[in-house]
Amino acid sequence: MAGLRRAGDLALRVAAFLLLFSLLASVVAGVVSRQLGAPLPWTDEAAQYLLVWTGFVGWILAARNRSHIRIDVFVDKLGPSARRVAEVAIQACVAALALAMLRYGPVLVERNLDVEWISVPLSAALLYVPVPVAAAAILLQALAQIVEAVRGPVPAGIRP
Secondary structure (H helix, E strand, C coil): CHHHHHHHHHHHHHHHHHHHHHHHHHHHHHHHHHHCCCCCCCHHHHHHHHHHHHHHHHHHHHHHHCCCCCCCCCHHHCCHHHHHHHHHHHHHHHHHHHHHHHHHHHHHHHHCCCCECCCCCCEHHHHCCHHHHHHHHHHHHHHHHHHHHHHCCCCCCCCC
């Protein structure tokens, strides 16, 4: 199981790198092509789509590493049992959001299958594909963190 987790973490990091590199390349191509007087029409739209994908991969990575912004002022003042309950409640809310995204993400993809990008003949559904994928990953991570919180004490700051 640990090997599978490491492989998944590596795949996420590689995906994040490739998305960020592609986003940078798209923006640079757009800037350079404008400066040369022959703007590439697809660069802005590609950068927008890549930014969405990068955001979702970043969300998965942050959830996986427990590095999302958290306001721990009140939770840190709680005792171990109350902190555990608070962590379970927080992760239950995250799981509920992920379930809603799992429910409506495929609908967004389906509704946009026949819509094309403005600049190139690609489906606008590509913008929404990461929604259910990220939702599934976030749901699994939230459930794993609930199990961890129930099994043992949650450290101050909730960070490992």
